[in-house]
Amino acid sequence: MGSVVLSGCGGDSDAKDEKPAAAASASGGQEQSTTAVRSAYDKTADAETAKMTVKVKASADGQSITSDGKGAIDLADGDSTMTVTAQGKSVEQRVVDQVLYQKAPGQEKPNGKSWMKIDLKKVAEQQGSDPAQIGDPAQSAAYAKAINDDDVTEAGSEKIGGVDTHRYKVSVDVARLPGGAKLRQQIGPTLPMQLWLDDEGRIRRQQIDLTVKAPASAQPKASSSNQQVKVSTVLEFSDFGTEVDAEAPPSDQVADMTDQALRNGQKQS
Template sequence: MTARRSRLLLSWALAACALVTAGCAGEETLRDTLAKAAERTQGAQSSRVSYEMRITSAGAPETIEFGGRGLFDYQEGRGRFTFDFSELGAAIGQSGGEMEIIYDSLVVYMKYPAITSSLPDAKPWISIDLRALDNTEGGDLGALYQLSGNDPTQYLTFLRGVSDDIETIGEEDVRGVPTTHYRATVDLDAAADAVPDEEAGTIRTSIEQLKEQLGDDSLPVEVWIDDDGLPRRTRQDITLEGPPQVQQRVTMELYDFGTQVDVEPPPSDEVTGLQQLLEESPQGD
């Protein structure tokens, strides 16, 4: 695999992961119900998470579908996920395979043999220190910024910017749990303004990156909320401006709230830092 193809596959995988979100009491409005989804998820401590992704690209012969699953502790900022990129790799003429991601607060670890196997003396894991992303050189890091939220469901926080034009679709079960299905639009500028200062760094950067890719400051979303106000499913159908233009559908489901999460970072002797990887990776074809 050439260096250019390796970086292309890495970029696709990171972007995919990044896009890797009820009833209510009192006087709470529909907008409040959606806007508080992130807060209530945090309050639930932890959950399992699954993703289904579908990508259609201009000029591509067919739609690419893939997914992933894992679990996350929202209080500690720790979790572990596995994604299967076999179909994605085949679409660009490469072996995709599985990618593992470990979230350990402000450090993300990625294990992706399709990339590291092509690099000399590469270690199994790549570490990404979120505090150092602004100072990292070596290419377009937009996908990394989107991946970088220490909470992989951070786009639930985007719902803080949900507008008032909320449509109630109806009652539906998600994994056997009764929910109400809503369709709404998020004002991304309002979402950025609503993020507390202590959470602002990577989330606001992710929002700016998303706005740039969308060519718009609004994001259509669908959310399924249960009787406790917890989001059980979210879906986004978005178009990313190219070239090439890409249509993406990302569906996320949250379940088994309160599940135990036991996650440890990989051994240090199995890890290469992102900056070191970029410095050592050849830049040619």
């Protein structure tokens, strides 16, 4: 569209030739940026494994909670091991075959078991999709398919963990994501995201900032409007090729909390 408009605005033949070329050059740069972002997930997965950190900050009504996770991930299937610390408490966490296992020192042990598990696939099937899962690196590849050609902007260079990176601002079309209809109701039509890619096109940092409508059941009874929660998720990858040892705990030490999670999900829907 830009080249068509410009081609009719020149005062002489030289100007007419130069302006469409400039527009084509800008278009080519845009296409390169979009291609870089779209291919980043595949290039990152090609590294097979990585160390990762995840920082999540949730804010509402002037209060905020921050959690920090540190561990390693199999980029092909999403299996991971991590220690998550929030409000001074640490939780050992593993994801194996889309099942989440957690062990927290001092927590109430259901049926005397030291670990609890939640089948993430079953929860996702009930909920369609959940904003809380947006920062899940195993789900990130879906973003590549949801990015429009005109929704990527290159935003300069920056070092991440001592590595040179190119930063991109991205607007993801929520309707194109799994469970997009429900997500749209909760976070709006677009998902704002930033990506930092290294010279090999791999993701070094992914940042997503959302404003999420809290479920009605989670809001104060006296509230006359939907409460909103601001959630910032920053995911970083490093040490590609690192060893990942993600194994399910012994079954006799695990209490299955999937049904309880499903009931809680139904109450909040």
